[in-house]
Amino acid sequence: MELNDIYTEIITEHSTSTRNRRHLEQASVSLAGKNPSCGDEIELELLIDHGRIMDASFTGTGCAISLASASMMIDLIKGKSLSEAKSLAELFTAMIQRKITNDQDLEPLEEAAALKSISNLPARVKCAAMPWHTLETAVETSNA
Numbered sequence: 001m002e003l004n005d006i007y008t009e010i011i012t013e014h015s016t017s018t019r020n021r022r023h024l025e026q027a028s029v030s031l032a033g034k035n036p037s038c039g040d041e042i043e044l045e046l047l048i049d050h051g052r053i054m055d056a057s058f059t060g061t062g063c064a065i066s067l068a069s070a071s072m073m074i075d076l077i078k079g080k081s082l083s084e085a086k087s088l089a090e091l092f093t094a095m096i097q098r099k100i101t102n103d104q105d106l107e108p109l110e111e112a113a114a115l116k117s118i119s120n121l122p123a124r125v126k127c128a129a130m131p132w133h134t135l136e137t138a139v140e141t142s143n144a
């Protein structure tokens, strides 16, 4: 199996998974993210306790890339502190903008590193980055 096939499989699995697509009953922060150029619209919900993300979810619609990216992000940030989540979002953004390309440096992103190849598809970069931008804003909002 080619590496690209594995990536495609991970993206497909996440974009169709409903595990992270639900409403949080007691969300501390709820924030909308949009990518008008593609029509992706998600609502990110975080349950934060003592500066830690205890639970996270999203609802909304979008293309496979945006949904997969949101789902991978939620898997990754659950249980993390707000500052950890923020630096992961910064790392993801640096990856998608090709500012960081070294696979070792991208290890903290776990499965989300599978979206690295999207950086070669300029039209889809915004789809992949949108959930992470939403997360950054949500973290800033809840820190205020």
Ligand SMILES: [Zn+2]
Binding pocket: 035, 038, 039, 040, 062, 063, 064, 065, 066, 127
């Ligand atoms: Zn999209």
